[in-house]
Amino acid sequence: MTKRIALNVDGKSHTFEADPDMPLLYALRDDLGLNNPKFGCGKAQCGACTVLVDGQPVRSCVTPVDSLATSKITTLAGLMQNGKPHKVQEAFIAEQVPQCGFCMNGWVMATVALLDTTPKPTDAQIEEAFAGLKCRCATHMSIVRAVKRASAA
Amino acid sequence: MNHQINRRQALFGAGALTVTVLMPGVQARAQTIGLDKRPPLDARKLASYISIDQDGGATAYYGKMDMGQGTDVGVAQMVAEELDLPAARVTIVMGDTGLTLNQGGASSSNGISAGGVTLRNAAAEARRLLVQMASKRLGVAEGDLKVENGVIIAANDSTKKVSYGELIGGRWFDAEVEWNGQKGNPLAIKTIAKLKDPKDYKVVGTSAPRRDVAGKIDGTQEFVSDVRLPGMLHGRMVLPPVAGATPVSVDESSIKSIPGVQIVREKAFLAVVAPKEWDAVKAADMLKVTWSDVKPPFPEQKDLYNHIRAAKPVASGGANTNIKEPEKVDAAFKGADRIIEATYEWPFQSHASMGPACSLVDYQPNGETRVWTGSQKPHYTADGVAAILGLKPDQVRGIWLPGPGSYGRNDAGDAAAAAALMSKAVGKPVRFQSMRNEGTAWDPKAPASVHTVRAGVDKEGKIVAWHFHSKAFDRLDVNSNESFPGHTLAGQLIGSPLKPGRVYGTPSESYRFPVKQQTWEVIAPFLESMSPLRTSHLRDPLGPEIHFANESFMDEVAFATGTDPVEFRLRYVSDPRDQELIKAAAEKAGWQKRTAARRVQTGDLATGQGIGYSTRAGTRVAVIAEVEVNMKTGRVRGKRFVVAHDCGIIINPQLLTQTIEGNILQAFSRALYEEVMFDTRNVTSIDWKGYPILEIGDTPASVEVVLLDRKDQRPTGAGEGSMRPVVAAVANAIYDATGVRLRQGPFTPDRLRAGLV
Numbered sequence: 001m002t003k004r005i006a007l008n009v010d011g012k013s014h015t016f017e018a019d020p021d022m023p024l025l026y027a028l029r030d031d032l033g034l035n036n037p038k039f040g041c042g043k044a045q046c047g048a049c050t051v052l053v054d055g056q057p058v059r060s061c062v063t064p065v066d067s068l069a070t071s072k073i074t075t076l077a078g079l080m081q082n083g084k085p086h087k088v089q090e091a092f093i094a095e096q097v098p099q100c101g102f103c104m105n106g107w108v109m110a111t112v113a114l115l116d117t118t119p120k121p122t123d124a125q126i127e128e129a130f131a132g133l134k135c136r137c138a139t140h141m142s143i144v145r146a147v148k149r150a151s152a153a
Numbered sequence: 154m155n156h157q158i159n160r161r162q163a164l165f166g167a168g169a170l171t172v173t174v175l176m177p178g179v180q181a182r183a184q185t186i187g188l189d190k191r192p193p194l195d196a197r198k199l200a201s202y203i204s205i206d207q208d209g210g211a212t213a214y215y216g217k218m219d220m221g222q223g224t225d226v227g228v229a230q231m232v233a234e235e236l237d238l239p240a241a242r243v244t245i246v247m248g249d250t251g252l253t254l255n256q257g258g259a260s261s262s263n264g265i266s267a268g269g270v271t272l273r274n275a276a277a278e279a280r281r282l283l284v285q286m287a288s289k290r291l292g293v294a295e296g297d298l299k300v301e302n303g304v305i306i307a308a309n310d311s312t313k314k315v316s317y318g319e320l321i322g323g324r325w326f327d328a329e330v331e332w333n334g335q336k337g338n339p340l341a342i343k344t345i346a347k348l349k350d351p352k353d354y355k356v357v358g359t360s361a362p363r364r365d366v367a368g369k370i371d372g373t374q375e376f377v378s379d380v381r382l383p384g385m386l387h388g389r390m391v392l393p394p395v396a397g398a399t400p401v402s403v404d405e406s407s408i409k410s411i412p413g414v415q416i417v418r419e420k421a422f423l424a425v426v427a428p429k430e431w432d433a434v435k436a437a438d439m440l441k442v443t444w445s446d447v448k449p450p451f452p453e454q455k456d457l458y459n460h461i462r463a464a465k466p467v468a469s470g471g472a473n474t475n476i477k478e479p480e481k482v483d484a485a486f487k488g489a490d491r492i493i494e495a496t497y498e499w500p501f502q503s504h505a506s507m508g509p510a511c512s513l514v515d516y517q518p519n520g521e522t523r524v525w526t527g528s529q530k531p532h533y534t535a536d537g538v539a540a541i542l543g544l545k546p547d548q549v550r551g552i553w554l555p556g557p558g559s560y561g562r563n564d565a566g567d568a569a570a571a572a573a574l575m576s577k578a579v580g581k582p583v584r585f586q587s588m589r590n591e592g593t594a595w596d597p598k599a600p601a602s603v604h605t606v607r608a609g610v611d612k613e614g615k616i617v618a619w620h621f622h623s624k625a626f627d628r629l630d631v632n633s634n635e636s637f638p639g640h641t642l643a644g645q646l647i648g649s650p651l652k653p654g655r656v657y658g659t660p661s662e663s664y665r666f667p668v669k670q671q672t673w674e675v676i677a678p679f680l681e682s683m684s685p686l687r688t689s690h691l692r693d694p695l696g697p698e699i700h701f702a703n704e705s706f707m708d709e710v711a712f713a714t715g716t717d718p719v720e721f722r723l724r725y726v727s728d729p730r731d732q733e734l735i736k737a738a739a740e741k742a743g744w745q746k747r748t749a750a751r752r753v754q755t756g757d758l759a760t761g762q763g764i765g766y767s768t769r770a771g772t773r774v775a776v777i778a779e780v781e782v783n784m785k786t787g788r789v790r791g792k793r794f795v796v797a798h799d800c801g802i803i804i805n806p807q808l809l810t811q812t813i814e815g816n817i818l819q820a821f822s823r824a825l826y827e828e829v830m831f832d833t834r835n836v837t838s839i840d841w842k843g844y845p846i847l848e849i850g851d852t853p854a855s856v857e858v859v860l861l862d863r864k865d866q867r868p869t870g871a872g873e874g875s876m877r878p879v880v881a882a883v884a885n886a887i888y889d890a891t892g893v894r895l896r897q898g899p900f901t902p903d904r905l906r907a908g909l910v
Contacts, residue, residue, distance in 0.1 A: 001410075018431075019431060019435075022431045023431075026429075026430050026431040026434075029430070030387075030429060030430040030431065033381070035372065035375065035376070035379040036372040038376070038378065038507075038508055038557070039378065039508055039509075039586065040507055040508045040557070040589075041508075041589040041840055041841060042588060042589055043589060043840055043841075043842075045589075045840055045841040045842060046507070046841055048507060048508060048557075075372070076370075076371075076372040077371070077372035077373070079372075080371060080372070085367075085370070085371050089370050089371055092366075092370045093366055093367050093370050093371075096362065096363050096366050096807075096808075096811065097366070097370070098221065098365075098366060098369040098370065099220070099221030099222060099558070099811075099815055100220060100221040100507060100555055100556070100557065100558035100559070101221060101365070101369030101370075101374060101376075101555060102376065102506075102507040102508055102555070102556070102557040102558055103507050104369050104370055105372075108370060126849065127849055127850040130848075130849040131848065131849070131850065132848070133848070133849065134507065134841060134846060134848070135507070136505065136506055136507040136557075136558045136560075136819075136846065137221060137507075137558055137815050137819070138814075138815045138816075138817075138818035138819040138821075138822060138847060139811075139814075139815055139818075140818055140847070140849060140851075140852040141811075141814045141818065141852065141853075141856055142811060142814070143849070143852075144849075144852055
């Protein structure tokens, strides 16, 4: 029942045997040993598992692993360039956003995707882009500050 | 990252074996601080609290925890202050039971006021001893020495100097402290050293930065769910469709297609374990189980509060009754001109942490068993794992790594016990991660409650008698730590004995009424064991609901007697600090005096302003909420929160402010959205659809914090105090906007619309 799966993640190619119906999240974490996409709900309700697939934010917990052979997948760690954080990461660090930090993967990835298409988002655009993302520590004030800081950078 | 099993190798870097870190920072420091020569942990030894690094910085061993608010940074500042070091030169080691004493973990918002104070005292003693050593070395009297950035210098001859590192770096203090004999939260020490005068503070009171932020954003921070051991298996639990049902038979053939899968079954504890994580998920889903036929244990949700009202109490208590004779209380009410009474209702609420809990246990009956946990009390987690495995406490080491958030006794403690049973059963390290429903439906809950408040008022409108009474589910069906197996779900499933707390609480404020009585009654749980509605501590245990009732009622009595709510509170608040606090909040908010709901409305949108005030273990907070209510849809939005906050001396204003912001928004989430749903069979709010929380669109335009810094007062904690009065402030603001007095939470559009009819 398993199948040879090929993935391109953070610029590296991987092949491995897996159940084609397995969500991408389990491949990234269990087969590739990557840590940043987190299991939050398994139902696309929280965003903790977000990765970028060809630049688009995708919930890896509900995306079958066998649908991405030609795609470029980027994780949180893959945003770093030559050891330097992405400007969105810099803004989240400068604002000291995370408390527990478990959800941050989702917010940072969603911010990167948003600013990519909408460099100066309005409050309404921020609200629309982040609908469904959860932060249980309720750091939303800091998140909004960081998004605005990144947008101004 | 793979973790080697041997603790000595991991810590000491001995031999040619591959060595990786146990937790961030520890291994790198192991070399400089010479952990191999450290005397065994002993609360009477200074070396158990503090050491000097070879480079002359200091390391403090913190047996409480930071959960992401920067408590560790505050502690580093307190330690640095006494040692005359910059904050950045103090390392805090926490979350490893092999390296730190049990100071109670994250608990009761006392990370600074108890845990930090203990390490501050140790730091002062270390400085005293270092100056003594320097005096001998330099031949200069102690009184003629000063310390600058960890260098001890003769005051009148700057060529005579020696650094902390040169004096003792890499060696351990051989000195004793006076320990009070307690462990956990009450652990305290006395030392000979005189503490620095707060007026000379240079490090305390500054906004030193957090240390865990970059790693949580650049992806390098390892979380508990990221730990991997060689040969590790993945576990998932299988829980009953009807709460209280137990497995009668299990059809092994239903999962035989899954490679390497094993079933773990001990009494009612049922789990599957597999080499691949996805296989464990599938197996838990596919396993065919015949469950015992049990009577559905719960009433219909709509009957919850009637059940509480009608149930026979199993325990009762009270506090702060300033009149000892009950007949005098009755007489005071009888003598009143009129009596005002109202009842408030609050549902069960869930921790619903960001992810369901994860724990990894490596059971080693003849060596050191280890548990990796996200629990905020890893010492107790390790004790609990030892107990459920039949080991001695010193055979189990607990290692904390950040988990998916922790706001009390959530499902992390349950996960550790479950992982322990699985690891023992299969003889391999098992990483157990729950699924979403376990984090939302099966975590310990904040108890549902009914609060009745009565006030006797005289002819002038003054309160002459006050009675606050709660009738509620137990605050602690399971304890606030997981050290005892019967306090964990896995322990209950294998039949460990129960020890419910049978306890509740009372409001905390400084109102002075001629007669004031605060009482409570606790009722039995619907289901005594293995219940998804078992209760325990959720951030600011009982605080939001008790003060929702207390502070809503203050407004009700204020309006009933034609008084402005702020003025009304100032009339009765007896502590001058609380007076100043409430005035500060009112001034910052631009409080509009009123003696009735103002009902300011433009189009469909009504706006209002409401206050809530409460105290918590010495910390006092007043919140003024401004909300907007859509009169058609019933949706409430937070516009602005003004928070006056007094927690004694402030250690770190920036991190304090962000902690307060988090408290305000988390409490706002509980006020607007959070209600555990159930039917007669089980909890039905199993995920974020069934248990919604605050989202980005609910973010208020501003949270404005007024910090009242009391340099002459001890620090009293900020982890929970500002969560407490928010629900009431929101309810009072909704009333001001709409004239609708909501006495049942959360304040959903349905409840608003029902009130608006």
